[in-house]
């Protein structure tokens with residue numbers, strides 16, 4: 772089955788449990804929204820799936836193959852919270868490295884076409900984030916992890932990024948986390964909330980209030 776599946780994720784830092792038997796999965800054609808308060812372990816979970824952080828324990832399968840580090844499967848792309856494409860690289864070069872299958876679609880995007888020969892260090896903070904996110908969204912991997920793709924982006928760019936995720940998701944599975952929770956709710960087929968080290972499957976905004984993610988409505 773074409774699925775990213777991770778179970779029993781357990782992680783502590785300095786004797787403090789952050790993740791305690793967490794489970795999350797994602798199929799091709801699906802966008803899973805990952806929500807949680809600051810410090811609930813969202814970035815930690817994405818790093819563990821990608822393989823840049825070694826968990827105390829986890830069981831990870833990508834397309835039915837048990838995998839130690841997600842990146843070794845060559846079927847997983849990850850947008851970390853901070854800039855990751857080297858500053859000296861041009862946009863054109865980054866696209867050549869990450870995107871072969873969907874390169875033509877990517878080259879038609881105005882903000883890519885007009886910045887092809889710029890180095891990443893020459894872009895504004897928001898443009899840099901936007902182009903890094905697009906490079907990962909249109910990368911060759913079946914599964915894509917996005918850690919705060921909307922932060923730093925002006926509202927029009929947030930909307931454009933959401934359109935790109937929706938457009939390409941027929942070919943991919945996405946796990947996306949961001950504090951712009953309305954945007955997450957908007958694009959996600961389902962929501963998983965991390966709270967007190969556990970994962971909760973969220974049906975509606977009442978569940979988000981129940982688990983202390985959203986404030987109680989005022990009378």
Ligand SMILES: Nc1ncnc2c1ncn2[C@@H]1O[C@H](COP(=O)(O)OP(=O)(O)OP(=O)(O)O)[C@@H](O)[C@H]1O
Pocket residue numbers: 784785789807808809810811812813814815816
């Ligand atoms: N390398 C580390 N060493 C020690 N503690 C860490 C380390 N990485 C993360 N933590 C702690 O683990 C907890 C979860 O951090 P994480 O960054 O995963 O949270 P988050 O849900 O992504 O938060 P935010 O929404 O604020 O980005 C925090 O308390 C953080 O301080």
